[in-house]
Amino acid sequence: MKHPIYTIFAMMSCAYLSTANVRGWRLLSQVSPFRWGSNAHGAYHK
Amino acid sequence: MVVRKDLNVETIGVMAELPPDLSPLQIGTLGEWNGQRFELIGRVRVKWELGSWNEWYALFAGGSGGWVAEAQGFYMVSFEVNRDEIPEKPELLRAGDSRKFGGKFWTVSDVKTVRCSAGEGELPFAAPPGFERTSIDFTSQDGEFASLELSAGEPLLYVGAYASFDDLHLSNLRPVPGWSADAPQITNQTEALNCPSCGAVVNIRAMGQTMSAVCGSCGSVIDTANPAWTLVQGRDEKVKKIQPLLPIGARGSLEGTEYEVIGLMQRSDTESNWSEYLLFNPWRGFEWLVTYNGHWSFVHRQPAFGDLAGPRIDYDGRKFFRYARGEAKVTAVLGEFYWKVKRGERAMLTDYVAPPAILSKESYPELQEYTWSLGSYIDFKAVASAFNVKNLPKPAGIYLNQPNPYAVKWREVRWLAMLFIAVFTVVQVVTSSHARRKVAYNAELAYHRVSLEKTMVSPKFEIEGGQQMVEITAAAPVDNNWLGLDLELVDAKTGQVYPESLELEYYHGADSDGPWSEGSGSNSVAIPAVPPGEYYLTLEPSADPAVKDMPFHITLTSGGVFWSNYFFGLMLILAYPIYLLIKRSTFESRRWSESDEIPPGAHAKS
Numbered sequence: 001m002k003h004p005i006y007t008i009f010a011m012m013s014c015a016y017l018s019t020a021n022v023r024g025w026r027l028l029s030q031v032s033p034f035r036w037g038s039n040a041h042g043a044y045h046k
Numbered sequence: 047m048v049v050r051k052d053l054n055v056e057t058i059g060v061m062a063e064l065p066p067d068l069s070p071l072q073i074g075t076l077g078e079w080n081g082q083r084f085e086l087i088g089r090v091r092v093k094w095e096l097g098s099w100n101e102w103y104a105l106f107a108g109g110s111g112g113w114v115a116e117a118q119g120f121y122m123v124s125f126e127v128n129r130d131e132i133p134e135k136p137e138l139l140r141a142g143d144s145r146k147f148g149g150k151f152w153t154v155s156d157v158k159t160v161r162c163s164a165g166e167g168e169l170p171f172a173a174p175p176g177f178e179r180t181s182i183d184f185t186s187q188d189g190e191f192a193s194l195e196l197s198a199g200e201p202l203l204y205v206g207a208y209a210s211f212d213d214l215h216l217s218n219l220r221p222v223p224g225w226s227a228d229a230p231q232i233t234n235q236t237e238a239l240n241c242p243s244c245g246a247v248v249n250i251r252a253m254g255q256t257m258s259a260v261c262g263s264c265g266s267v268i269d270t271a272n273p274a275w276t277l278v279q280g281r282d283e284k285v286k287k288i289q290p291l292l293p294i295g296a297r298g299s300l301e302g303t304e305y306e307v308i309g310l311m312q313r314s315d316t317e318s319n320w321s322e323y324l325l326f327n328p329w330r331g332f333e334w335l336v337t338y339n340g341h342w343s344f345v346h347r348q349p350a351f352g353d354l355a356g357p358r359i360d361y362d363g364r365k366f367f368r369y370a371r372g373e374a375k376v377t378a379v380l381g382e383f384y385w386k387v388k389r390g391e392r393a394m395l396t397d398y399v400a401p402p403a404i405l406s407k408e409s410y411p412e413l414q415e416y417t418w419s420l421g422s423y424i425d426f427k428a429v430a431s432a433f434n435v436k437n438l439p440k441p442a443g444i445y446l447n448q449p450n451p452y453a454v455k456w457r458e459v460r461w462l463a464m465l466f467i468a469v470f471t472v473v474q475v476v477t478s479s480h481a482r483r484k485v486a487y488n489a490e491l492a493y494h495r496v497s498l499e500k501t502m503v504s505p506k507f508e509i510e511g512g513q514q515m516v517e518i519t520a521a522a523p524v525d526n527n528w529l530g531l532d533l534e535l536v537d538a539k540t541g542q543v544y545p546e547s548l549e550l551e552y553y554h555g556a557d558s559d560g561p562w563s564e565g566s567g568s569n570s571v572a573i574p575a576v577p578p579g580e581y582y583l584t585l586e587p588s589a590d591p592a593v594k595d596m597p598f599h600i601t602l603t604s605g606g607v608f609w610s611n612y613f614f615g616l617m618l619i620l621a622y623p624i625y626l627l628i629k630r631s632t633f634e635s636r637r638w639s640e641s642d643e644i645p646p647g648a649h650a651k652s
Contacts, residue, residue, distance in 0.1 A: 002458050006622050010466035013615045014473050021477035021607040024515035026574035027614050 067254020068328045069116060071102055072220035073167045077114075079123050079214060083107045086114065088167030094160045094181075096386055097257040097271045103169050111170055113204060114214070118384045119255060119331015120349050121214060122191060124206025132203045136194055139182050148205060152184035152192055189351060208349045211329050222328040225304075241266055242275050250382060251295065251308045252326040259382035260285065260309075262294075267379065269386060279388050285380060288312070291337065291438055292323050294381045298432035300344055300424070303330050307433070309381030315372045315395070324383060332384055335429065336421065340438070341445035342429050343404055345421035351407075354418075357644060359398050359405060361420075366398035366405045367646045369446050369638075397446060401637075404447035423447050444637045452630035456623065463623040470615055478607040481514065486581075487602035493522075493529060493587040495594045504583040506538050509576060509604045516544075516576045517606060518583075521568035522598035524552040527590035528565075529598060535573060538580040546571045550598070574608065 001007055020027060075086045088103035099117030106112055115122040133145040143154045160181045162173040179197035186192070195202045221228045238249050246263035250256060250270055257271045258278055265282030268275050292307045299305070309324035320338035322345075327333075334345035359366045376391040394409040402423035409416040423445070430438045441448070487507040509516065522529045528551035535544040548571055554563035589596055638645040 003455070003462060006459060007462060009622075010462070010470075010619050013618055014466065014469050017470060017611055017615050018473045018477050020611050021474065021481055023513045024481075024575050024605075024607075025611070026515070026572070026608040027611045 067100070068222050068225070068252060069100055069254060070219045070222050070329050071100070071114070071116060071216070072218075074218055075102075075216055075220070076218050077104070077214045077216045079104075079106075079112075079209065084112065084114075086167075088169040089165060090162050090169060090173050091164040092160050093163045093271070094158045097384075098163065098254075100254075103167070105168075113206070114209075119326070120347075121209045121211065122206055122349075123209050123214070124191070124193065124204040127203050127205050129200065129203065132194065132201050136182060136196060136201055137180070139194075145184070147203075148192075150186045150188075150190070152186050154182060155185045155191075156183040157181075158183075189349075211331075219329075225328050239275060241268060242277055243268075243281060249295075251306060252328075252332075252382060252384070255326070255332075256308070256382040256384055258386045260379050260387075262286075262380065267386075267388060270382065271386070278386050282378070282389060284378060288378055288380050290323070290380065291321070292335065292429070292433050292435060296433045296435070298429075298434065300325075300333075300335075300428075300432050303327055305330075305333060307335075307381070309383050309387075310379070311376055311383070311387065312378040313374045314377050315374045319377065324381065334419065334421070335424075337429075338445065339443055340426055340441035341448060342424045342426050343421040343447060344424045345404075345406070345419045348405075348418040348420050351418035354407075355396075361405060364400040364403060365646070366400045366403070368396065368643045369399045369641045370397045370643065371395070399447045401447045401453075402449040421447065423449055444633065444640075446637065446640070448637070450630055450633045450637070452626050452633055456626040456630050459623050459626060463619060466619050467616065470612070470619060474607070474609075474612045478609075481605050481607050483517075483603050483605040484510070485601060486510075486516075486604050487583060487600070489600050490597060491585070491587075491600060492595060492597040493589050493593070495589070500586055502585040502587070504585070506580050506582045507602070509578050509581055511578055511604065513575050513577050514605055515608060516573045517570055517603045518546065518548070518573070519568065519570035519601045519603070520548045520550060520598055522550045522596055524550050524565070524567050524596070526553050526555075527551070527593050529590070529593070529596055530588045531598075531600075532586040532588070534584045535576070535602070536582055536584060537577070538582055540579075544573045544576065546573060572606075572608065576604070 019025070071086060073086060073089065077084050077086070084104040084106045086102045087105045090101045090103075092099055092101055099115060102114040102116065104112045104114050110125075112123060112125045115124070127148065131147040133139070133147055139145070139154050139157060141154050141157055145152055145154075158181055160179060162175060162177040164175060165173055177197075179195050182194040182196070184192040184194070190205065190207050192203065192205045195204070238247050240246065241248050241261035241264060243266040244261060244264040246261055248259050248261050248268060250259055257269070259268050259270050260266070261268060262285065265285030266277055267279035269278045288310065290307075290310045294307055294310065296307045297304055305325035305327050307323050308326045311322045311324070313320060313322060318338060320336060323335040323337070325333045325335060332347065336343045336345055357368045372395060373392055374395045376387065376389055379387050379389060396407040396409075398405040404421045404423075406419050406421065407416055426438050426441055430436065486509050487504055489504065491502060516535065518533065518535070520531055528549065530550075531548040533546055533548065535546070536542070548569045550567060550569050551565040552563070552567050553565055554561070556562065583600070583602060585600065587598070634645065634647075
């Protein structure tokens with residue numbers, strides 16, 4: 001393999017894309033899969 | 047010596063003793079040319095004003111004869127052709143004249159008087175020492191050569207081609223002293239004679255092949271073609287200041303062949319100085335190592351080249367672009383050479399490049415000669431390792447035939463990039479087709495300015511499946527006004543809130559430029575990574591002060607994919623290839639900034 005870093009990076013990109021699409025992730029997101037929204041308060045509960 | 051007259055032989059006496067040389071050929075050497083076996087049965091040593099060479103008489107299977115000439119490290123195989131082909135009035139031919147014979151156009155490259163100096167074995171004619179003849183050499187456009195021999199008898203015409211050592215499939219070779227393990231042991235591998243100018247000992251390393259040598263003590267250039275050494279050029283005290291990067295006499299292997307450094311020629315043109323090291327191997331002949339600013343090229347002479355010219359030459363499947371033209375002068379010499387070198391010797395150089403290859407033409411207008419050579423860039427570490435020398439200067443700047451490292455990487459990476467783009471696209475298509483969109487909530491609502499309850503809360507609805515994206519779309523009949531929605535998607539079980547906002551605005555009108563409009567009556571927002579479960583939506587609408595009431599439609603859809611992931615990933619995958627393309631282009635720009643010629647990319651445009 002002549003360009004291992006690029007190859008690994010590109011393979012990881014493909015893996016990430018498939019996971020992101022299945023899990024509904026957005027790469028450039030205000031709400032990333034690793035950051036949840038704020039907790040709701042009682043006022044919003046029905 | 048024996049003269050062959052078909053199958054009868056006639057002994058005519060003993061010729062002068064052949065001078066010692068390092069030829070690997072001998073009487074009895076076997077070979078093959080164009081599928082025909084041959085054996086060398088005789089040799090003539092031929093001399094002329096500027097040098098000497100061997101002509102071996104070869105007996106081919108079937109009894110026909112041919113010649114294998116051995117000169118300046120080249121081999122040439124030729125055969126006598128029908129005398130009807132001989133051009134008319136050959137004695138009037140001069141260098142540069144053209145004639146047609148044998149169905150081809152030939153140009154006279156050289157006319158000289160040659161003399162037999164010695165011989166051995168069986169020959170097809172009597173060639174006593176001192177036997178003189180006029181030799182007229184021709185070259186054809188496709189690199190073949192012909193030789194017309196004029197003597198007291200009938201003129202003879204020979205036509206042939208250049209051959210490499212490997213082309214001849216030689217066996218039963220002569221062990222070469224100093225080179226072959228099975229050669230007779232001799233105490234002195236080189237011929238040492240005294241400089242006729244200062245008397246210092248001068249060693250000859252390529253005996254029988256070199257025509258001049260430089261005295262390392264006084265710098266005189268000595269004619270070594272004849273046993274009685276004479277001066278070609280007088281003293282040059284600067285010779286002692288020459289410090290070769292590769293010592294004269296050093297041996298090293300390049301491309302699997304062992305060479306000995308036998309000469310150094312320093313040259314210059316109006317802009318630069320460079321050094322050319324002459325290498326010798328008894329079987330392969332002479333090669334060159336050329337160095338400039340720490341860059342090196344391994345250069346092979348190309349005897350079979352025609353008189354090509356122009357801004358581009360296509361050769362060996364490669365496109366060579368002219369890089370430089372100019373006059374070069376020999377500024378210093380050391381060691382020995384296969385021609386009578388002189389300091390101050392001038393030549394017109396034309397370099398064509400197809401990195402890492404370089405094709406060079408040297409023209410000598412005074413001699414009406416030109417030579418071609420084909421070189422290849424070689425890493426300075428490979429040179430240092432081959433000749434076991436330390437501290438070779440590192441390359442500086444970009445050399446004319448230096449391989450573009452980014453071009454090599456680009457050629458390798460582009461296929462990888464195309465492969466990954468294809469895989470990436472397939473992943474996107476497959477995963478997006480599986481991420482089916484489903485409406486989880488859909489409602490017709492309305493904004494009322496006077497309403498006391500500002501916040502609207504939807505009924506609970508189910509988002510099914512796995513973690514996925516959710517898209518909320520709103521539409522309203524805005525018309526030169528706006529409607530804003532602050533909304534929150536709330537997980538009914540965990541209380542997790544996903545706050546978002548949507549603006550709907552649509553304005554239109556007309557001015558001096560005509561009708562205009564901006565905005566839209568619908569808008570959407572996507573929320574990533576929403577887990578499945580029971581949710582509700584809270585909405586707090588606001589609107590333009592002029593709006594009292596406005597209906598709006600809200601839809602919440604689960605599923606689908608973010609195409610921004612795909613395009614962002616594409617950019618990441620393409621970033622490295624694009625970087626290489628830019629660097630490749632920059633490298634080539636720097637390479638060609640040193641040239642007055644048209645860069646390769648500009649040829650197509652011009």
